[in-house]
Each structure stands twice: as structure tokens, then as C-alpha cells.
Amino acid sequence: MKEQQLTRVVLMDPSEDPDDILRANRSREKTFVFDMVFDSTATQEEVYVSTTKSLIEGVISGYNATIFAYGPTGTGKTYTMLGTDSEPGIYSRALEDLFKGLEATAEEMDYTVSMSYLEDQLNLLFRSKDLVQVSNQPVISYPQIYNEVIRDLLNPSSGFLDLREDSRGSIQIVGITEVSTTNAQEITQLLVRGNKRRTQEPTAANRASSRSHAVLQVTVTQRSLRKDTGIEETRIGKLFMVDLAGSERAAQTQNRGKRMKEGAHINRSLLALGNCINALSERGGSRAQFVNFRDSKLTRLLKDSLGGNSRTVMIAHISPASSSFEESQMTLIYAYRAKNIKTQVPEQTSPKEFGIKDLMRMVKCNLRNVSYHMDQYTGIIAELRGEIERLKARVENQEKEKSAAGPDLRVLQAERHQGSETPSSQAMNTLRAQLIGAFREQMEMCHSLMELENTNIELHVDTCRHLLTIADWEREKAWGARTEDMPAKEEKGQNTEEENREVDVIDSPEPHEVTVAREEINLLLAEQRRTAALKTELEQHLANAKEKASQMEEFFPRQITSEDQQEVLRLLCRAHELQLGNTELQANTLYRENLLCQKDFLIQQLQQNLLLCEEIIQQQHMLIKAQNIPVPETLARLHHLHLSELEEGVLHLLLLLHSVMSSMLRPHNTSSLDVSQHLDPNKDEIRKGLPGNTKDIPWGMKCDIPSITLESDSDSCRSSKMIPCRKKGSLETHLSPAFSGLPKSPVQQISNAKPWTPSSSNTDTACESHLHRASLFHQAKAASSTSIATKVRVPVSHHSEGTPLEVLPKSNGPASATQHSNADHIKGWVLQKQVKGPADGASSRQEPQRVTHLGSHTRSK
Numbered sequence: 001m002k003e004q005q006l007t008r009v010v011l012m013d014p015s016e017d018p019d020d021i022l023r024a025n026r027s028r029e030k031t032f033v034f035d036m037v038f039d040s041t042a043t044q045e046e047v048y049v050s051t052t053k054s055l056i057e058g059v060i061s062g063y064n065a066t067i068f069a070y071g072p073t074g075t076g077k078t079y080t081m082l083g084t085d086s087e088p089g090i091y092s093r094a095l096e097d098l099f100k101g102l103e104a105t106a107e108e109m110d111y112t113v114s115m116s117y118l119e120d121q122l123n124l125l126f127r128s129k130d131l132v133q134v135s136n137q138p139v140i141s142y143p144q145i146y147n148e149v150i151r152d153l154l155n156p157s158s159g160f161l162d163l164r165e166d167s168r169g170s171i172q173i174v175g176i177t178e179v180s181t182t183n184a185q186e187i188t189q190l191l192v193r194g195n196k197r198r199t200q201e202p203t204a205a206n207r208a209s210s211r212s213h214a215v216l217q218v219t220v221t222q223r224s225l226r227k228d229t230g231i232e233e234t235r236i237g238k239l240f241m242v243d244l245a246g247s248e249r250a251a252q253t254q255n256r257g258k259r260m261k262e263g264a265h266i267n268r269s270l271l272a273l274g275n276c277i278n279a280l281s282e283r284g285g286s287r288a289q290f291v292n293f294r295d296s297k298l299t300r301l302l303k304d305s306l307g308g309n310s311r312t313v314m315i316a317h318i319s320p321a322s323s324s325f326e327e328s329q330m331t332l333i334y335a336y337r338a339k340n341i342k343t344q345v346p347e348q349t350s351p352k353e354f355g356i357k358d359l360m361r362m363v364k365c366n367l368r369n370v371s372y373h374m375d376q377y378t379g380i381i382a383e384l385r386g387e388i389e390r391l392k393a394r395v396e397n398q399e400k401e402k403s404a405a406g407p408d409l410r411v412l413q414a415e416r417h418q419g420s421e422t423p424s425s426q427a428m429n430t431l432r433a434q435l436i437g438a439f440r441e442q443m444e445m446c447h448s449l450m451e452l453e454n455t456n457i458e459l460h461v462d463t464c465r466h467l468l469t470i471a472d473w474e475r476e477k478a479w480g481a482r483t484e485d486m487p488a489k490e491e492k493g494q495n496t497e498e499e500n501r502e503v504d505v506i507d508s509p510e511p512h513e514v515t516v517a518r519e520e521i522n523l524l525l526a527e528q529r530r531t532a533a534l535k536t537e538l539e540q541h542l543a544n545a546k547e548k549a550s551q552m553e554e555f556f557p558r559q560i561t562s563e564d565q566q567e568v569l570r571l572l573c574r575a576h577e578l579q580l581g582n583t584e585l586q587a588n589t590l591y592r593e594n595l596l597c598q599k600d601f602l603i604q605q606l607q608q609n610l611l612l613c614e615e616i617i618q619q620q621h622m623l624i625k626a627q628n629i630p631v632p633e634t635l636a637r638l639h640h641l642h643l644s645e646l647e648e649g650v651l652h653l654l655l656l657l658h659s660v661m662s663s664m665l666r667p668h669n670t671s672s673l674d675v676s677q678h679l680d681p682n683k684d685e686i687r688k689g690l691p692g693n694t695k696d697i698p699w700g701m702k703c704d705i706p707s708i709t710l711e712s713d714s715d716s717c718r719s720s721k722m723i724p725c726r727k728k729g730s731l732e733t734h735l736s737p738a739f740s741g742l743p744k745s746p747v748q749q750i751s752n753a754k755p756w757t758p759s760s761s762n763t764d765t766a767c768e769s770h771l772h773r774a775s776l777f778h779q780a781k782a783a784s785s786t787s788i789a790t791k792v793r794v795p796v797s798h799h800s801e802g803t804p805l806e807v808l809p810k811s812n813g814p815a816s817a818t819q820h821s822n823a824d825h826i827k828g829w830v831l832q833k834q835v836k837g838p839a840d841g842a843s844s845r846q847e848p849q850r851v852t853h854l855g856s857h858t859r860s861k
């Protein structure tokens with residue numbers, strides 16, 4: 001790696017041989033430009049001053065700010081954020097500056113500073129020992145299920161905390177400890193203590209590796225009274241400082257067993273963060289996407305920091321060791337995407353004209369005016385006093401009337417109650433307690449089943465995403481092979497840069513994300529099988545519990561003689577039945593949601609396969625024409641039929657109809673879906689198809705291949721763009737058995753699924769895509785509110801195989817050109833989903849899920 005002018009990182013691929021003449025023209029370097037780059041000699045002070053110091057002023061004025069430390073394990077994230085006693089990190093320095101700034105304004109403003117420190121950790125959803133034995137009910141034992149949980153690092157005894165959205169849409173952590181303080185030292189001490197409670201485990205890359213994301217939130221509230229108007233102003237500035245868990249993949253840390261699973265889950269929340277970053281970085285571009293913050297607790301927590309009202313700095317950490325090349329590349333790509341996130345800037349102004357101060361103005365200030373004037377308050381208070389007097393008088397009158405009427409009713413009631421503590425009422429109480437216990441157990445099981453179904457959906461969506469990543473790579477390879485097979489172009493010497501790159505794709509080793517996807521699929525499938533087994537077991541328990549409860553319902557009323565009490569028991573049972581029925585309906589909806597998601601994925605793959613077949617037919621036709629082979633009449637007729645179906649777009653309309661139906665089937669569908677818009681055959685998108693869709697159809701006809709872009713579709717697993725380059729049979733080859741047949745129940749599918757093995761690469765059948773491939777990155781760089789700093793440190797726990805850090809010759813050329821060429825090599829899939837279960841709130845309303853597939857690179861034909 002080299003560094004120049006402290007803004008560029010040039011990554012050199014250590015695996016490529018410089019003496020390889022076949023690749024002599026190919027650049028081994030990848031350049032990434034950031035706002036700031038630090039090498040291993042940078043001090044904590046320098047890092048703080050260049051990245052964070054300028055944000056503190058904003059927090060004091062009521063703006064939000066966020067600082068992320070991102071990177072693989074052992075690269076120094078915790079060191080940057082927390083530091084050591086002699087070299088304090090960003091936390092202490094930022095807090096010191098914050099208090100200094102606040103003291104300077106103390107004369108005009110009253111201020112309070114409160115802070116909370118939490119970790120977003122992976123933990124066990126159930127443990128056998130968590131289940132308390134109730135009376136003589138059997139104890140249900142569950143194996144461990146991992147889930148994302150939030151823990152208060154300042155008060156770990158408070159257990160796992162829940163996230164809730166308040167009426168203004170801000171995320172609140174229920175029960176978090178907020179410590180008010182007046183000096184930075186106190187906070188630093190609390191932080192050091194809190195950090196010791198953080199989940200740490202040794203990995204091969206770091207002896208004290210943090211296995212959770214730590215979020216320090218400092219809230220500054222300032223109040224001032226404007227003398228001229230008498231209006232009280234409140235400014236609230238929030239500062240988030242986030243030390244993320246390592247972004248490494250399992251192989252890097254040599255994690256096994258629990259650590260490996262943990263890594264996969266940590267990566268899942270980082271993946272969700274990445275998806276949000278991708279979607280946000282596309283905002284304002286031609287392919288604006290929905291940003292799904294609900295994908296993980298981490299992203300929900302950081303919604304404001306990422307999505308809008310915050311100035312955000314990401315400090316990406318990489319190791320200069322050549323052995324960490326892949327991790328470094330992934331980190332830089334991630335950070336580069338984050339850099340594209342833009343604040344909504346006024347349209348008429350050029351982004352270049354903005355300085356830091358202007359950007360700060362674009363972010364909304366959290367200023368609340370107390371809009372009532374003091375005089376109005378006096379009036380309101382007087383009114384309230386009057387109301388109290390009136391009410392007091394009414395109460396007195398009522399008391400007088402009662403005493404005139406006779407003895408106190410309450411006294412009579414108490415007397416009757418005491419007398420009623422007969423043996424029969426005691427028996428009734430016992431029976432009621434037993435019934436309620438049984439009902440409660442059933443409800444808990446129902447909720448656990450819903451949790452499991454939710455986990456199932458998450459796992460399923462994750463698996464789809466990885467399958468898509470692999471499919472994309474396979475298609476790219478097929479594309480490369482096809483280009484190589486095109487003798488005409490070679491003859492003409494038209495080997496453009498684009499084609500060279502395609503040929504490179506076949507030669508190049510499998511990209512990192514594809515390898516990761518293969519690893520993850522096996523993990524996810526194993527977990528799906530485990531979840532399915534658990535579900536079956538739990539369903540069995542629930543059936544037993546229901547049986548037992550219905551026996552109780554029959555038997556208990558016979559033990560009670562009083563009709564009133566019998567009626568109470570009957571009502572109790574009825575209320576419970578309704579409650580249970582409701583929960584079961586919710587669980588059913590979830591299950592159907594999951595099924596739909598699977599169907600959609602299957603349809604998506606079939607669509608791709610359909611287009612591939614289309615391509616094959618066309619090529620075969622060209623071959624028949626070229627060779628002058630006579631066509632039997634039956635075949636010609638069949639072909640005609642095929643063409644007329646395509647022309648009328650029946651298949652396409654059916655697919656659209658399906659997607660519309662699916663989205664309608666979803667309860668509380670939030671997407672504004674216009675059916676008529678979808679089905680209008682005159683609608684441009686449907687009729688026109690995408691660029692290059694018009695194909696020269698055999699037998700001399702021109703036909704539009706219907707577009708399969710279903711942008712407004714709210715289906716769970718929908719690709720916003722599909723590339724019809726799937727090879728014949730690849731559906732079976734690449735999909736897990738769970739997706740390779742017609743939809744079965746998830747439990748069936750999962751229990752049938754065998755461990756997934758990497759598919760052999762089929763490059764024999766290449767085909768041509770007729771859908772556009774949008775570049776993942778936009779060349780145009782608008783004003784970005786997300787500053788990115790990259791920190792390279794000399795590894796402490798790695799041994800460095802020669803440092804690839806070199807100095808670039810000074811170049812004044814535009815950075816964006818280099819970036820764009822790099823971006824061309826980058827591909828990615830983004831999958832977004834929204835899964836909501838009972839744990840997320842009182843309602844188990846399902847949000848629509850989406851899958852968005854980002855194309856890998858532009859391809860000119």
C-alpha cells in the first residue's frame with residue numbers, strides 16, 4: 001500500500017506476479033481516495049484533530065454527530081476510540097473538548113450532559129437454564145439460538161434491553177442507564193470500567209478481541225431564555241461514538257465453533273450496516289433505493305447517524321500486512337461506499353461550494369422552542385387552578401350526599417369480601433392460578449415459535465443473498481468465456497479494455513465475497529436445519545400443552561359449585577382461546593410471508609432461466625440459418641407459438657400479477673403499490689423493456705423481451721434488476737436444495753437440505769445479457785456529509801510480510817477517474833429485508849421485504 005498527500009490509499013495485490021507477461025498491462029494497484037489517510041506514524045492526537053474535533057462544536061450547537069471505527073480484528077479500532085492511559089483515544093479527547101466548549105457557553109446557557117454506553121452483542125436467545133420450572137409443568141429445553149442483544153455496559157445487571165421507536169420516530173433504548181456528569185474524567189473512568197465488561201474473546205488475530213459493537217452516546221441539552229421574547233430555547237446535540245466489532249471473516253481469525261458462529265452473526269449486523277450504506281450512497285442517484293434500517297439492532301440504533309440528521313465520520317482501519325490484503329480491500333470498498341452517502345443539499349447550490357460549516361448547517365439542528373410566552377403560561381395555570389377548585393367542590397358535594405344516604409358502600413364491599421374467603425373461593429383461586437399458568441406457557445411457546453419463524457425468514461433471506469452473489473459471479477465468468485469465444489472481435493483487433501477485463505474475470509481467482517458467500521451458505525443452512533428441528537419440537541410441546549389445557553378446561557368447572565365462579569372460569573378460558581388464536585394467526589402470517597419469499601426467489605431464478613433459454617433459442621436459430629439447416633414444420637410452428645406468447649407478454653403479465661398479488665397478500669403492506677400501473681400494458685417500463693432488450697428474433701421477427709425489472713414491487717426477494725445470464729441447469733446447481741424444487745414448507749425444505757457444496761464452474765454455455773448493468777458507483781462526487789478517514793497501522797499481532805506501503809509519485813490528475821476504474825472491478829449484491837417479530841414491538845406486523853441486486857459493472861455491447 002502506498003500513501004500520498006494523505007488522501008489516497010493504493011492497494012497492491014501481493015498475489016499477482018509482476019513478471020507475468022500475460023498480465024503485464026493489467027494494473028496491480030487499486031486506488032481509493034478518502035478525506036484523510038493516516039499511516040502507522042500518526043498519533044492519537046492527529047487522528048482526533050483531523051477526524052472528530054470539528055464535530056464537537058456542532059454538538060454544542062445542537063447538531064448530531066457520529067464517529068465509527070470500522071475494520072477487521074486487531075487493526076486498532078478500540079485503540080483509536082478508547083486508547084490507553086498515556087495515549088487517550090477519541091472518546092476522552094472528544095469529551096474533554098465538549099466540556100471545555102460547554103463551559104465557555106455556561107453564562108448564557110444551562111447545560112446538562114448525560115451519557116449511556118451499551119454494547120450490541122450476540123447472545124443466546126434461549127438457554128435451557130433460562131427456563132424456570134412452573135409448578136409441575138415439564139421443562140422445555142432449547143439448544144442455543146444466537147440473537148442480537150443490547151446490554152447496558154454501565155449497568156450490566158439490567159439484562160437485555162429493547163429498542164423502541166418513539167412518536168417522533170427516534171429510537172429509544174428502554175431501561176438504559178443515563179449517567180449525568182459534569183466532567184470528562186468521570187466519563188472516561190466510567191468508560192474504562194464499561195469497556196472491561198465488554199464481551200471480549202481471544203482470536204488468532206487479537207488477544208482481546210471485542211466480540212460486540214460498543215456505542216457511546218453523549219447527549220448535551222442546553223437551555224437558554226431569550227430575554228427579548230421570553231421564549232425558552234432547548235438545544236439537544238447527540239454524539240455517538242461507535243467501536244464496531246471486527247469485520248473479518250472466519251478464516252482470518254481462525255475462528256472455530258462458537259467464535260465462528262459469533263463471527264458470522266457479527267458480520268450479519270455489519271452486513272446490514274453495509275446494506276444501509278449502499279442504499280444511502282445510491283440516494284439521489286438514478287437507482288435510489290429503500291433504506292432498510294430495521295435489518296439489525298445496530299442499524300436501527302444508528303438510523304439517525306446514517307440516514308439524515310447527523311454529521312458522520314467513519315474511520316476505516318486496515319493492516320498493511322500483505323497477508324491481510326483481502327480484508328483491507330473489503331474494508332476500503334466498504335468505506336468508499338460509505339463516503340458516497342450524501343446529506344440532502346439545497347438543489348440550487350453546487351455541492352462543491354460547501355465547506356464544513358455549510359454542511360453542518362444542512363444537518364438539522366435539534367432546537368426546540370418553548371413556544372408559549374410566559375404570559376400564556378400564567379393564563380394556563382390560572383385556568384387549571386380554577387378547574388381544581390371546581391372539582392374539589394364537586395367531590396365535597398358527593399361526599400355529603402353519600403353520608404346522607406347511609407353507610408359507606410366501600411365498607412360494605414370490604415365486609416362482603418372478607419366473608420367470601422370460603423374454602424370454595426380458595427379452590428377457585430388455585431384452579432384459576434393453574435389455568436393461567438397453563439395459558440401463559442402456551443403463549444410463551446407461541447411467541448417462541450414466532451421468533452423462530454422470524455429467525456427462519458432472516459436466515460432464508462441471507463441465504464438468498466449469498467446465492468445471488470455466487471450466481472452473479474458465475475454469470476460474470478460465463479460472460480468472460482463468451483467474450484473470449486468471439487473470434488470476430490479478435491480478428492478485428494477490437495479488444496477493448498472492457499473485453500480484457502471480462503477475460504480477466506475467467507482467469508481471476510474467485511472474489512473474496514464469493515468465497516465468503518459459500519462459507520456463509522453452509523453455516524446458514526445448518527442453522528436453518530437447527531431452527532426447523534427446534535420448531536418441530538416446540539410445535540409438539542405446544543400441541544401437548546394445548547391438550548392438557550383443554551382437559552383442565554373440561555375438568556375444573558366440575559370442581560366448582562358456584563355458577564358465578566364457573567362463568568368466570570369459562571370467560572377466562574374463552575379470553576385465552578381468543579388470545580391464542582390471535583397469536584397463531586400472526587404466526588401463520590409470518591409463515592406465509594416466508595413461503596412467499598421463497599416463491600419469489602424461485603420465480604426470480606426462473607425468470608432468469610427463461611431469458612437464458614430465449615438467448616439459447618436465438619443463438620440456435622442463427623446457427624440453423626448460418627448452416628442452412630431445414631426446419632421441420634412442427635418446430636417452426638412451436639417456435640411461432642413461443643414468439644406470439646412473448647409478443648403478447650402473457651408470461652410477463654402473469655409474473656407482474658403474481659408480484660402484485662403477493663404484495664397484497666402481505667398484511668399492512670406499506671409500499672404504495674399501484675396495481676393499474678403494474679398492469680397497464682402501455683406503461684413504458686413494461687412495453688419498452690430495458691436497453692438492449694429488443695432482440696432480433698428468429699424467423700425474421702422483431703420482438704421486445706418483456707422487462708423483468710419490478711422496481712416498485714414490494715416482494716420479499718425481488719431483484720431490482722436481473723441478469724438473464726444463468727447457465728442452463730444452474731438453478732439446480734447453485735441453489736440450495738431448499739430452493740430447487742417447488743415451494744415446500746420451510747420445515748420440510750430445511751430438513752431435506754443437505755450441506756451446500758461449492759458448485760463446479762460451468763463456463764461451457766455462455767450467454768449474452770440483454771439487461772443493462774448499472775455501475776455500482778457513481779463517478780460524480782457530490783458533497784458528502786460522511787467523512788472517511790483510513791488508518792493504517794503496523795500490525796502488532798500479525799507478522800508483516802514486508803510492508804506494501806509505498807509513496808506514489810505526485811499526480812494532479814482527477815481522483816475520480818482512478819476511483820471509477822476501480823469501482824468497475826467491484827461488484828456487489830445488496831439484499832434488504834424487513835423482518836419484524838414480536839420481539840420488535842407489541843405488533844407483529846410484517847413489513848414488506850425486498851431484495852435488491854446491484855449489478856456488478858457496466859458493460860458496453
Ligand SMILES: Nc1ncnc2c1ncn2[C@@H]1O[C@H](COP(=O)(O)OP(=O)(O)OP(=O)(O)O)[C@@H](O)[C@H]1O
Pocket residue numbers: 071072073074075076077078079080206208209210211244245246247317793796797
Ligand atoms: N496505533 C497503534 N499503536 C500502538 N498499538 C496499537 C495501535 N493500534 C492498535 N494497537 C494495539 O493492537 C492491539 C489490537 O488493537 P485493538 O484491540 O484496538 O484492535 P481492534 O481492531 O479493536 O480489534 P477487535 O476488532 O478484535 O476488537 C492492541 O493491543 C492495541 O493496543
